[in-house]
Amino acid sequence: MKAKHGIAMAVILAATAHGAWAADWYPSQFGPDDEIGAANLLTPDVVRQAAGLVKTGKTYALGVPVSKDLPAFRHRSFKLYNIQPGEQAGQTLGPNRFTFNDELAVAWTGVGTQLNGIGHIGIDNVYYNGNRAVDFVTVEGVKKLGVEKVPPIVTRGVVLDMTAHYGKAIVPGGTEFKVADIQAVLKRQGVTLRKGDVVLFHTGWLELIGKDNKQFLEVEPGIGMEAARWLADQGIVAFGGDTWASEVYPNPSGEEFPVNQFMLAKRGIYNLELIDSRALVRDKAWEFLFVLGQPRYVGSTQVNVNPVAIR
Known part of the structure; x- marks a missing residue:
């Protein structure tokens, strides 16, 4: 009996280590078969409220121009x-x-301004809603959680000017945004977050492109885990900004991109990277109608995009 008990425990521990055992972050609140995560929050009411923000009809392209000279994450070109x-x-x-x-x-589909889908980041080869890589990842793309399944993201966008908060044209790399920092910026800008929002951080980081590409990719300012949990609890659909990972890097914990793991894999919240928010900040357009209809590359977990802000 002891031998059988020991074998059973070994099987349980092995399954847990490889992500096969149920975790506290799945199944999703949207159901065990859900593949779009926080995009479920994009209800007709959310869209109608966001459309009400359009007063002048002015539009802003939020994507950066893409070329062979644009610095990109590690292996990408x-x-x-x-x-x-x-x-x-x-x-x-x-x-x-x-x-x-x-x-x-x-x-690579992850060059330039991009939508990172919830199938892009995993934890020990387990992805959003408990999907194991062995079951859905192939060399020709993913069979679940692909960006082609993401509905149009039409909602309220909010940009937070962190350069004003820190009093620097470019927020230093490695600066971690805490909840108190975010709340202070929201108060200064007169904005309150609400369910279904897209939240973007303006750090001035795009100004390094072409001037210091090495620094641009080696470090960056951004949110840490404390802020990620708080933002997720506000019911946002996506987070991001003008950096290449949308989180503080390197992470003070020494972990590799834990914010992305938490947001995408655990909470189903999308990541929008390299958003050009400079014109929005110049115009103090803190809230706006955010519109994104991404290319529907079947089986891709990320794709380059050009979202539009309208106010």
Whole structure:
């Protein structure tokens, strides 16, 4: 009996170590089969309230221009080639001398401004809602949690000007935003968070691109775990800003991107990286209608985007 008990305990411990045993973060509050996480909060009422923010009709492109020169996370790159099929040596097509340009992109989907879906980050090969990598990840894309399943994100966007809070044009890398910092900025800007919001942090970090790409990728300011838990409890749909990971890096704990693990895997909250919030901050447009319809690449867990703010 003791031997059998020991074997049973060993099986339980092994299953737990590999994420096969039920954890306290799944199944999701939206049901065991849910694949869109916090996007479930984007109700018609949320959209209608956000649309009411449009007063002037002014629009803001929140995406950064993407090229081979844009610094990207570790292994990622972007290459674009112009190809003119059948037009070599000055040839044209048809009696009307038709010519055209076509582009071929050889790129990682996580270059530039991007939507990180909830299938992008895991904990020991377990992803949102307890989905195990062995069950849904293939070399040709994921079979669950792909960005093609994410509905249009149309809601209220809120930008928090952390440069004003810290009194610096560029918030120093490694600065961790605490709950008290966020609450202070919200108070100064006269904004209260509500369920369904997209929350973006402006740090001035984009100003380093082309000037100090090394520093840009080695460190960054951002939220830590305390702030992540507080934001998640406010019922936000997505978080992000003008940095490449949307969390303080390196993390003071020594862990690799624990905020992303918590937000995406545990809470189903999306990450929006490299958001160009400079014009919003110049205009003091602290809240606005946020609109995103991402490319629906089947099986991708992240995709480059150009969200739009309207006020």
